Amino acid sequence: MASQELNVKASGENGSDGISEETLKIIQKQGTLGYQIRKSKTSYFMLAPYFFLFFLFTVLPVVISVFFSFTDFNMLELPTFVGWRNYIKLFLEDDIFMISLKNTLIFAVVTGPISYMLCLLFAWIINEFKGVLRAVLTLVFYAPSICGNAYLVWNLILTGDRYGYLNGILLKLDLINEPKLWMQTEKYVMPVLIVVQLWLSLGTGFLSFIAGLQTVDKSLYEAAALDGVKNRWQELWYVTLPAMKPQLMFGAVMQITQSFAVADISINLAGNPSVNYSGATVVTHLLDYGSTRFEMGYASAIATVLFLLMVGSNKLVQKLLRRVGE
C-alpha cells in the first residue's frame, strides 16, 4: 500500500501532459489511504489525547486480561499458559457458573427492558414540567443513584425479623403469619433483587435522556401539530423518539452494561455467596474467583465470556432500535 502510494505521489508531481491524465492521477492520489490520513490531520490531532490514554489504560489492559484467560495466574507467580482449559472448566465443570449465568440472563431479560422503559418514561414526564419543580423532580428520581446508601434502606426494609418494614406491614395487614427471612430464603432472593434493581434503574440512561429531550428541535413539534399529531403519545412516538435516537442508542448500551453486570446489590443484600447461590450472577462469580480466590486466569475467562454475551445482545438491541418511529 505504502509503495503504491509513493509511486502515485511521484508521478503526480512530474506528470503535466494532458489534463485527463492529470485528473486521473489526482483522483488516484486522493483515493489512497495515506492521502486521506494526511487530509484528516486535524481530526487525528483532536482524537490524539483521548485515544492515547484510551489505548494505554483501557485497550491494553483488556488485551492483557484476555491473554490471562488462557493462563493459570494467581497474581503471585508468573502466569502459566493452559490453553482453553479455563473455558472448558467454565462450561463443563462449573455448576455455579451455570446458575449465575441463568440469573444474569434473567436480570438482563427482565430488568434490562423494563429499566430502559422506566428511564425513558420518567425522563419524558419530567420534561413536561418547568422550572424549579423540574429540577427538584430530577433530583428526587435520581436520588437512589447519587446517595450511595441504597442498600442501607433496603436492608432496613428487608430485615428478617418483625421489625423489618416489609415484615411489619405484611404482619399488620395479616397477609403473613410470621416474619419472613427475605434474603435467606432461596425463592425470595431473585424476585427481591429484581425489584431493588428496578428501583435503582434511573441512573445514567435517565439523565442522558433528560439532556437529550432538551436538545430536540422544538419547531418539530409545531410542524407535527400542523401535520395532525393529536396528543402527547403520538408526539412521543412520531417526533420525540426519532429525534433522540442517538440518546436511545446510548441508553441501550449503558443498560446492557448495567443489567449484565449486576453484582453490588446481590452482594450487599443477599451476600456473596448467597443462600444456595440463589442470588449469584456472573459478576459475583467473577469477584469470587478474582478477589477471594485469586484465580485471575479463571476470572478473566469469565469476564471474556460476559463480554461476548454483552456484545451479542448489543447487536440485537441496536437492530431493534433502528425501527423506532416507523
Next chain:
Amino acid sequence: MAAEYKKKKRFFHRKQKQLNRSVAGNTLLFALMIVCGVFMILPLVMIVNNALKPLDELYQFPPKIFVRNPTLENFSDLFVLMNDSWVPFSRYIINTIIITGGGVVGHVICASLAAYPLAKHKFPFKDILFSMVVLSMMFSWTVTQIPQYLIISVLHLNNNYAALVLPAWSFGMGLYLMKQFMEQLPDSLMESAKLDGASEWQIFWKIVMPNVKPAWLTLAIFQFQQMWGNTGSLFLRDEQLKPLQFALQQITAGGVARAGAAAAVTFIIAAVPITFFLICQSNVLETMTTSGMKD
C-alpha cells in the same frame, strides 16, 4: 461572522407554547410522579434524618426513619475528629479538588475533543476507533484493574495523582455520550462557519460545544460522582496525597463510638455530589431558557 454564529447557536430554541397537552393528562402524570417520588426519595430522607439524630435515636431498635429531637451534635463531633487528624484536613480537601476537578475537567475536554471528529468528520479507521470505545465499556472492570495496575507501576505513576486522573480522562462513556449528542447537530451549522473561515478548532469551541451544553453538563455529573467516590487507596500510599473520601471513610470505620460522626460523614459524602448535580442540572435547563429569550 459573530452575528452568524449567534444566529446558528440559537438553532435549538425553547418551546413557545404547550401543544397537544390535556389537563387530565397533566393531572394523571403529576399524581404518578408523587406516588413514585415518595419511594425514590427514601434514601435522601434517611441520610438527612440520620445526620440529625442524637446517638440514642441512632441506636434505637427498631429503627425509625424520622428524627424526633434533631441536633447538630454529630457535625460538631465530626469537626472535633477532623481537627485531631494526623494530616491537616485541608490537605484532604485540596487533594480531592485536584483529583476530582482534574478528572472531571480533563475528561470532559478530552472526550468532547475526540467525539467531535468521530461524529462529524470522515476519515480512515473512524468506525473501528468508535466501536472499540463502545465495546470497551462491556469488559468487566474488575478484571482489567490488575493489568491497569501493572501498567501504572511500569510508568512509575504509583503514589501520584496522575494514577487516578489520567485513566479517568479516557473513560469510554463520556466519549460515547458526547458523540451521540454531536451527531444530532445539523451539518449546515458547521458548513456555514467553515465558509466564514472558521478553523475546525474554532468550530469546536464556538459552535459545537455551546450547542451540546446539556450533554457535557450531564457528563460532568457522572464523572464527578465517579471521581468523588474514589478513595484512591489502590494507588496512593502517602497520607498527604489521599482524598477526602478516604479520610471520611476512615472516620466511619472507627466503630460504635463514632456512629454519630459517621452519620454526619454519610451526609457530607452525599451532599457534595448532590450540590454539584443541582448546579449542573439547573444549568442544563438555563441554557435553553436564555437562548429562547434572545429570539
